[in-house]
Amino acid sequence: MSFTLAIVGRPNVGKSTLFNRLVGKRLALVDDQPGVTRDLREGEARLADLRFTVIDTAGLEEATDESLQGRMRKLTERAVQMADVCLFVIDARAGVLPADEVFAEILRRSSRHVILAANKAEGRAGEAGLVEAYSLGLGEPLRLSAEHGEGMSELLTALHPIADEMKERAKAEQADPLEAETDIAVDEEGEIDEDAPHAPTKARPLQIAVVGRPNAGKSTLINKIIGDDRLLTGPEAGITRDAISIPTDWGGVPVRIFDTAGMRKRAKVQEKLEKLSVSDGLRAVKFAEVVVVLLDAAIPFEQQDLRIADLAEREGRAVVVAVNKWDLEEDKSAKLQTLKSSFERLLPQLRGAPLVTVSAQTGRGLDRLQAAIVKAHETWNRRVTTAQLNRWLAGMLEQHPPPAPGGRRIRMRYATQAKTRPPGFVVMTSHPEAVPESYSRYLVNGLREAFDMPGTPIRLHLRGQGDKNPYKGRKSSQPSRLRKHLKDS
Structure with missing residues (x-):
């Protein structure tokens, strides 16, 4: 049994940097500006022989109201309740501040295991703050x-007794036959048919x-x-900064x-932090299998929405368009017809992709969204x-033969599927460079209709079979006797 470690502390004490160090990747955004992290980010940490889950939290603020800082603090306090261990980080160079004393008292009441760490303690600059940390009573x-x-070896030493305690607790739970039976049942319910090679599984x-x-x-x-x-929500725009991943069963x-x-x-993205946030989101699109493009029903299909949808298609991801805040619309039928018409006109490259209306506030339409994603x-x-x-290719050629640009007849001999995720097809043809783009679109649209692949990106490659004469274009390495004779004479 693994354990969960929550990294907590004031803003800008180095929590996200420590998180990235433990997971071995630059997952969390790091910047000199305080308050970069807002949501809870989980990662699988590795420290020598220890494996555990680490949570990066927002900086603890003294605000307790419903402001953004207050909501961030509530989310962090929730992570403290969820975690088995809290790593309370202070800035050794700044020393112990009054806010540190307040939060130390909260952690003493909330968590069973608390480890105090003085970060930025390299060199002599952090020695005074390291000594002050003893006053927190942790x-x-x-x-x-x-x-x-x-200091990673010292952290490993501090975590080993907690890891041993978690192992003993896991053994005690496995000794209970009722508990063991429940675990097996949960695992069996979570399994997907193994015969389906791409069916989602827990792994x-x-x-x-x-x-x-x-x-x-x-x-x-x-x-x-x-x-x-x-996740942290609110009326303010741009609350989310990191690309947070959450595993669940839907x-x-x-x-x-x-x-x-x-x-x-x-053009509007000027600040470095927002550029990092957008870059993190683009990386999430590249690693995703299905991209849900969420629109606002009041202002759908803005120019930026079209760019985002086009980006997902160019990356080869399956795309589902969801229109949010549908509960606020009065004339829903007329609005839906307008949305469908705009979708077909503005995003022809995603023709046939599902368009689902939802309400994130009330939860209506989520079942249809889940079915569309699957x-x-x-x-x-x-x-x-x-x-x-x-057979499909023969029918397409008979219905509409390829053109003959410059009098050259184009022969398309056979087709095969080279890959999936997204579907990629290869058509062997003579003079592939002469096939116009319009005819390639004709073939792609035919693939969508014939094999029921609406909306998904399709990659079509036209490949030449090459010349059958192996000596064509090959220069002679030695001159013939006739050329030699003429040269000598």
């Missing part, structure tokens, strides 16, 4: 430098990225899906949902046999 502080990796869940403009309701939607206020399907920062127009994922993984493709 035991001997660890001297750390998350930036340079110092390989379906990866979903929710993207859109700021204040479209992405975090609220994900909170409603998982049935928990896991309608019996294991999924991992990525909440991303709102993406504004590139179907889009299945289509994205679809494989067509070569025999089916060749």
Whole structure:
């Protein structure tokens, strides 16, 4: 049994840097500006022989109202309650501040295990703050430098007894036959048919990225899906900064949902921190399998929405368009017709992709959204046999033969599927460079209709068979006798 470690402390004490150090990746955004982290980010940490879950939290603020800082503090306090161990980090160079004393008292009451760490303690600059840390009454502080990796062995020593305690607790739980039987039942219910090679499992869940403009309701939607206020929400635009991934079971399907920062127009993104947030969201799109483009029903299909949807298609992801805040619309039928018409006109490259209306606030439409995502994922993984493709190709050529630019007749001999995720097809043809783009679109649209692949990106490659004469274009390495004779004469 593993354990969970929550890293807590004031803003800008180096929590995210330490988080990245423990997980071995630059997952959390790091900047000199305080208050960068707002949501809870989980990661699988590795420290020598220890494996555990680490949680990066927002900086503890003294605000307790419903302001953004107050909501961030409530989320951090919730992480403290969830964790088995709290690593309380202070800034050794700044010393112990009054806010540190307040939060130390909160941790003494809330958590069973608290480890005190003085970060930024490299060199002599942090010696005074390290000594001051004893006054917090949380035991001997660890001297750390998350930036340079110092003090990790001391942290390992402090965590080993807690890890041993978790192992003993796990053994006691396994000794209980009722508990063991419950665990087995849960595992069996979570399994997916092994015959389906791309079916989501707990080990390989379906990866979903929710993207859109700021204040479209992405975090609220994900909170409603998982049935928990896991992500920070509010009326302010641009609350989310990190691309947070959350594993959950959605309608019996294991999924991992990525909440991303709102993406504004590139010209409006000036601050370094917002650039990092958008870059983190784009990375989530690349790793996702299905991308949910969330629109605001009041202002759908803005220019930025179209760019985001086009980006997901160019990355080869399955796309589902969701229109949020549908509960606020009065004439729903007329609005829906307008949305469908705009979708077909503005995003022809995603023709046939599902368009689902939802309300993240009330939860209406989430069942239809889940069904659309699962179907889009299945289509994205679809494989067509070569025999089916060749029958399809013969019909397409008979219905509309390829043109003959410059009098050269183009012969298309056979087709095959080269890959899935997204579906990629290869058509062997003579003069592939002469096939016009319009005819390639004709073939792609035919593939969508014939094999029921609406909305998913399709990659079509036209490949020449090469010349059968192996000596064509080959220069002679030695001159012939005749040329030699003429040269000598």
